[in-house]
Amino acid sequence: MSRIYNFSAGPSMLPVEVLEQCAAEMLDYNGSGMSVMEMSHRSPVYDAIIKETEADFRKLMNIPDNYKVLFLQGGASTQFAAVPLNLMKTGKADYVVSGQFSKKAYKEAQKYGDAKCIASSEDRTYAYIPEITPDMVREDADYVHVCYNNTIFGTKYPEVPNVGDKVLVADMSSCITSEPVDVTKFGCIYAGAQKNMAPAGLTVVIIREDLLGAEKEFTPVMLSYKEMAEADSMYNTPPCYAIYVAGLVYKWALKNGGLEAMKKRNEEKAALLYDYIDSSKLFKATADKKYRSMMNVCFVTGDADLDKKFCKEAEAAGLSNLKGHRSVGGMRASIYNAMPKEGVEKLVEFMKAFEAANA
Amino acid sequence: MSRIYNFSAGPSMLPVEVLEQCAAEMLDYNGSGMSVMEMSHRSPVYDAIIKETEADFRKLMNIPDNYKVLFLQGGASTQFAAVPLNLMKTGKADYVVSGQFSKKAYKEAQKYGDAKCIASSEDRTYAYIPEITPDMVREDADYVHVCYNNTIFGTKYPEVPNVGDKVLVADMSSCITSEPVDVTKFGCIYAGAQKNMAPAGLTVVIIREDLLGAEKEFTPVMLSYKEMAEADSMYNTPPCYAIYVAGLVYKWALKNGGLEAMKKRNEEKAALLYDYIDSSKLFKATADKKYRSMMNVCFVTGDADLDKKFCKEAEAAGLSNLKGHRSVGGMRASIYNAMPKEGVEKLVEFMKAFEAANA
Numbered sequence: 001m002s003r004i005y006n007f008s009a010g011p012s013m014l015p016v017e018v019l020e021q022c023a024a025e026m027l028d029y030n031g032s033g034m035s036v037m038e039m040s041h042r043s044p045v046y047d048a049i050i051k052e053t054e055a056d057f058r059k060l061m062n063i064p065d066n067y068k069v070l071f072l073q074g075g076a077s078t079q080f081a082a083v084p085l086n087l088m089k090t091g092k093a094d095y096v097v098s099g100q101f102s103k104k105a106y107k108e109a110q111k112y113g114d115a116k117c118i119a120s121s122e123d124r125t126y127a128y129i130p131e132i133t134p135d136m137v138r139e140d141a142d143y144v145h146v147c148y149n150n151t152i153f154g155t156k157y158p159e160v161p162n163v164g165d166k167v168l169v170a171d172m173s174s175c176i177t178s179e180p181v182d183v184t185k186f187g188c189i190y191a192g193a194q195k196n197m198a199p200a201g202l203t204v205v206i207i208r209e210d211l212l213g214a215e216k217e218f219t220p221v222m223l224s225y226k227e228m229a230e231a232d233s234m235y236n237t238p239p240c241y242a243i244y245v246a247g248l249v250y251k252w253a254l255k256n257g258g259l260e261a262m263k264k265r266n267e268e269k270a271a272l273l274y275d276y277i278d279s280s281k282l283f284k285a286t287a288d289k290k291y292r293s294m295m296n297v298c299f300v301t302g303d304a305d306l307d308k309k310f311c312k313e314a315e316a317a318g319l320s321n322l323k324g325h326r327s328v329g330g331m332r333a334s335i336y337n338a339m340p341k342e343g344v345e346k347l348v349e350f351m352k353a354f355e356a357a358n359a
Numbered sequence: 360m361s362r363i364y365n366f367s368a369g370p371s372m373l374p375v376e377v378l379e380q381c382a383a384e385m386l387d388y389n390g391s392g393m394s395v396m397e398m399s400h401r402s403p404v405y406d407a408i409i410k411e412t413e414a415d416f417r418k419l420m421n422i423p424d425n426y427k428v429l430f431l432q433g434g435a436s437t438q439f440a441a442v443p444l445n446l447m448k449t450g451k452a453d454y455v456v457s458g459q460f461s462k463k464a465y466k467e468a469q470k471y472g473d474a475k476c477i478a479s480s481e482d483r484t485y486a487y488i489p490e491i492t493p494d495m496v497r498e499d500a501d502y503v504h505v506c507y508n509n510t511i512f513g514t515k516y517p518e519v520p521n522v523g524d525k526v527l528v529a530d531m532s533s534c535i536t537s538e539p540v541d542v543t544k545f546g547c548i549y550a551g552a553q554k555n556m557a558p559a560g561l562t563v564v565i566i567r568e569d570l571l572g573a574e575k576e577f578t579p580v581m582l583s584y585k586e587m588a589e590a591d592s593m594y595n596t597p598p599c600y601a602i603y604v605a606g607l608v609y610k611w612a613l614k615n616g617g618l619e620a621m622k623k624r625n626e627e628k629a630a631l632l633y634d635y636i637d638s639s640k641l642f643k644a645t646a647d648k649k650y651r652s653m654m655n656v657c658f659v660t661g662d663a664d665l666d667k668k669f670c671k672e673a674e675a676a677g678l679s680n681l682k683g684h685r686s687v688g689g690m691r692a693s694i695y696n697a698m699p700k701e702g703v704e705k706l707v708e709f710m711k712a713f714e715a716a717n718a
Contacts, residue, residue: 002387002392003386003387003392003393004391004392004393006392006393006397006398008397008398008399008402009399010399010596011396011397011398011399011400011596011599012397012399013393013397014394014396014397016386019385019386019394019396020385020386022382022385022396023381023382023383023385023386024382026378026379026381026382026385027362027375027378027379027382028361028362032363033361033362033363033365033677033679034362034363034365034372034679035373035378037370037373037378037381037558037559037604038365038367038370038371038372038373038558039365039367039370040367040368040369040370040371040680041370041559043367043680073432073433073434073437073560073598074432074433074437074581075432075581075595075596076595077580077581077594077595078432078433078579078581080579080580080581081579081580081581081582082579085579108579108580111576111577111579112577192595192596194596194599199396199397199598199599199600200396200400200596200597200598200599200600201432201560201561201597201598201599201600201601202560217470218470218471218577220437220439220440220441220444220467220470220579220582221436221439221440221467222433222434222436222437222439222440223440223579235436236434236435236436236551237369237370237434237551237553237559238559238560239432239558239559239560239598239601240370240553240558240559240560241558241559241560241600241601242560242598242600245396318392320392320393321399321402
């Protein structure tokens, strides 16, 4: 068996020791005589798993008591509807469009009320984060929605945007648990788990309690934050196994120093890559420096054929899934929490050799 | 390691060889150097998995070409909204209420139009299936919704209900792939996968193509059958790992003779249990004979304390999760495809001994 370095934008690498534990416990979790996949979600043994997972996630993210944590399904795309269905109380919401997913969120919200795009970076293929100030937000907007890290374009908010006293809602699918975040600055944070936390099929929502209970009457019960909060995410069977894996990943992150340590590791990994790219004559980073993501590093050679050759040769060298999204082209190295530093070192080594060979 | 016999109503037992394969492939699927949990859903290696899973499911269920198979999230409870959102074209739909879940489906549909309960068995705690005839269905109803097997009450339709030329929609969460079913008699079949097919977090929808495209304009894109069909269930990241496990389970079922063989096995298992219960002086089956489920066998002693004692002693003997749902009380043995015959034999043995000891 030889593991590759998988630079996929998601689903993506999981810590090896988490996978090893999954394998070891597959036929018998902790002497229960069952796989976690086989357990009744109402059983004491599973109840302990989901409760511990939530407790570890709260600890890791430093989530205050007045926020609920929901373990849901359907990915961020389902939240694109759930957010306006639950939070568009008076019918207006402001959106910042900083990439393909925030644009989708904005379009989906238009089904449910007056969603307005108050800032966009579409003019330069989302190479930057459009900055906002409180005066840009409509007086009567129920919330402001942002995508905190743009997976496809490799950009990230350098700091929490200032929306004055408005409720800030953030899609953090591709940066959650990559560094500490001040949860109190947000009304709602949501994230598909398949990048930094777990296999695909789990969506985590962190929602301030006072925002619950304003859902539109035609909201599907499964998309109602209030219903899901009241049922402790157990209105029906939750995605039990993905929650269990998330729990193992949270324990791994805590054991490795929590989010401060994750941030340090991620900064080091990203610096390795960006520093080399900035010094390179062949490769060029596509995102503006100020807004560069630590998770998704996008770069090009400027020659589509050469980009293709790069990805093909990298793949053969065990550096996988480096092809950029079709809307940007070039390359993208997604280096989430579980990507070891050696993976980035190997990539930089490979890029240097490729540059030398293709000068 | 000692595996128990797990009679949970869901999530529930998976075939041991499927779990063994999951464990063996956890760190490296088929030489890819990745876990299936880590794969990009857009990668060729994952594409082959989902396509093969769908092909095997179509083969197993004998699904005609004019039906789409969708791999979704959110469980049957999400379908309780998705069905009316997608299929309530003219605004009317008829529901048969044969248990707690069909009642929930009926209530959810009321959010979206004129949902009518045309038959119910609530009068006798859902101990039977209320029969329907075409004349009971409203002339202008868009569809008739039934729950084909009622997990909580242990009842099942003895045959496909006759709804004339109306579209029949069935929740088959707790009986799908337990026996052959004539898909052409249904417009839409949906099922949470966590009983007979996979871990929780996957919902399968089988939908006749001509029914696509009538969704209400405020339907969340993730709940639109048309959008999901057009995207081959990849509008966003699907629950990749649960789909992979479902694929292994389908292969297991095909290898073991397909649904005719599953039916034979399941009939034998159910007969073992029902025959003994019918001969017992202590235990009594709660569902009417004609409507008995092969998957969920509900029974009582008539004495709540004795029921409790039974469950406790059974648990200690490695016969787990036999407690009935709180709305019925007593016991429930869920004996899905993956429950081996020996599990049922052990249960009957145990029941006999318990009866002798508590006569």
